[in-house]
Amino acid sequence: MTTEIRVLDNEDDLIAAVNVFRAAMVGFPPLSNLPPGHIAKLLEPGRTIGAFVGGQLVGTADAATSRLTLPGGATVGHAAVTHIGVLPSFTRKGIATALIRHQVRDIAARGEVMATLRATEATIYERYGYGVASLSQSVEVHTARAALRPDVGAGGPVRLLDSAEAWDVLPRIYAGNRPTRPGTIDRPEVWWQGLRLRNESSSGPSYVVVHGDQGSETGFARYRPVDTEAWFVSKQRTIVVEDFFAPTADAYLGLVRYLLGLDLVDRVVFWMLPVDDPLPWLLVDRRAVRVTAVHDETWLRVVDAQKALAARRYEGDGAVTVAVHDPLLRNNSAAFVIAGDGAEPTDRNPQLHVGIEGLAAVLLGGTAWRGLAVAGLARAEDPAAVVVADQLFAVHDAPHAGFFF
Numbered sequence: 001m002t003t004e005i006r007v008l009d010n011e012d013d014l015i016a017a018v019n020v021f022r023a024a025m026v027g028f029p030p031l032s033n034l035p036p037g038h039i040a041k042l043l044e045p046g047r048t049i050g051a052f053v054g055g056q057l058v059g060t061a062d063a064a065t066s067r068l069t070l071p072g073g074a075t076v077g078h079a080a081v082t083h084i085g086v087l088p089s090f091t092r093k094g095i096a097t098a099l100i101r102h103q104v105r106d107i108a109a110r111g112e113v114m115a116t117l118r119a120t121e122a123t124i125y126e127r128y129g130y131g132v133a134s135l136s137q138s139v140e141v142h143t144a145r146a147a148l149r150p151d152v153g154a155g156g157p158v159r160l161l162d163s164a165e166a167w168d169v170l171p172r173i174y175a176g177n178r179p180t181r182p183g184t185i186d187r188p189e190v191w192w193q194g195l196r197l198r199n200e201s202s203s204g205p206s207y208v209v210v211h212g213d214q215g216s217e218t219g220f221a222r223y224r225p226v227d228t229e230a231w232f233v234s235k236q237r238t239i240v241v242e243d244f245f246a247p248t249a250d251a252y253l254g255l256v257r258y259l260l261g262l263d264l265v266d267r268v269v270f271w272m273l274p275v276d277d278p279l280p281w282l283l284v285d286r287r288a289v290r291v292t293a294v295h296d297e298t299w300l301r302v303v304d305a306q307k308a309l310a311a312r313r314y315e316g317d318g319a320v321t322v323a324v325h326d327p328l329l330r331n332n333s334a335a336f337v338i339a340g341d342g343a344e345p346t347d348r349n350p351q352l353h354v355g356i357e358g359l360a361a362v363l364l365g366g367t368a369w370r371g372l373a374v375a376g377l378a379r380a381e382d383p384a385a386v387v388v389a390d391q392l393f394a395v396h397d398a399p400h401a402g403f404f405f
C-alpha cells in the first residue's frame, strides 16, 4: 500500500479532510451548511495535509502558527497541531505515522521551535517525540459552601457581553493580556473562528463575561448551564466554565466572585485550571472545592532542541550536561551544557541522557527530572546530576495553556 502525503489547498479537499477527521473521531457529526469559502477561515492556508491511498483521502493533520511561552517569559515559534485523524477502515497501516513524521519535518523546515497538541489517547504521541509538558485540573465548587475569606480582594467590574460582540472582544483581550506563565500559547485566528462556528450552531444557552473597564478589559469567562431539562426545579443547577482567562489577580477575583455569586447556581465546574490555581485558599471552607480530574494538557514536541534550551531561563547557579536523543530530527541529537546563565551545545561528557520526548516533559518545568529518572525516561551517570537539573529547571508558575484546540 502506497501512501501519498500532500498539502491540501482547494476547498473540496479541505472540507473532505475535516470530515475524515470527524469520521475518525466517531462522536463528531460531519460538517454541514458551511457557507462557501468559510473553510478558509477555519484552517490556516498551507498547513492541512492529507494522506491518499489509491487516490482516496484517508487521513489528515493540520496545524496553526502560534507562539509558546517558555519559563522566563521568552516566546518561540510554535505549531499548534490538531485534527489528526485516519478513517477507521484504514487505521493501523502506518498512515498517522506518515502524516505526523511529515508534519514534524515541515515544522522544522519552517523554523518553528516546537509543536504542541492535545491528545485523545495517551499512548499515541510519545513515539513521535511528544511528551506531556503541562497538566490541567477540573474542579467543582459547591456555591452554598463557597464563602470567601474576609480579606479576599474585590477584583474589578465584570459585565455580561452580547454573544455577537464576543468574537471581536475576546481575541483582543487575550492578545492584549497574554500571561507570562510557561506553556501559554497564542490562540490562532482559525481557532477563534472554529469556536464561533461551534457556538453559533449550538442551540443551548451560553454566556460570556468580561472583567475590567470597557475597552481595557483584562480577563473573561465563557460558561453555560448543563443538564437543563429540569432547570426550573433542579437542586443541582450546574454551570460549566469552559474558558477561564484571568491572568491578573484583579481579573481572577472579579471573575471568581461573579461566577460563585450567580443566583440559582448550586455548582460551578471549572473545566481547565492550572494545577497551582489558588481557588481553595480563597474560601473559608476549602472543601467546597473538589478536584474532579487532573488531565495531561500540553503534549509538546521539541523541534529545535538547541533553540528551545537556549530560549528558556534557568534557576540557581548549578550546571549539568545533558545528551538529547532524537531518532526523527537528527540535529537534535546532541549534548548541551545547561547552567544558570543559559544553555549551549558542548563536547563535554554528558551527566544525563534523555530522549526528545523526555526533554519535552521537563522543558516547561511541569515535570521533574527525578520522575523521568525513576521511570527510566532519563538516565543519570551520577544521581547528583538529577538534583542539579531539577534546581535549574524549577519554575514559579505551573505550566498551563488553558484551552483545547
Ligand SMILES: CC(C)(COP(=O)(O)OP(=O)(O)OC[C@H]1O[C@@H](n2cnc3c(N)ncnc32)[C@H](O)[C@@H]1OP(=O)(O)O)[C@@H](O)C(=O)NCCC(=O)NCCS
Pocket: 024, 025, 083, 084, 085, 086, 087, 090, 091, 092, 093, 094, 095, 096, 097, 098, 117, 118, 119, 120, 121, 123, 124, 127
Ligand atoms: C490515532 C490515529 C490517528 C492513529 O492512526 P493510524 O493510522 O492507525 O496509526 P498508525 O498505523 O500510524 O500507528 C502508529 C502507531 O501508534 C499505535 N496506535 C495508533 N493509534 C493508537 C491508539 N488509539 N491507541 C494506542 N496505540 C495506537 C499503533 O499501534 C502504531 O504502533 P507501532 O508504531 O508500535 O506500530 C487513528 O486511530 C485515529 O484517527 N483515531 C481517532 C481520532 C483520534 O483520536 N485522533 C487523535 C486526535 S489528537
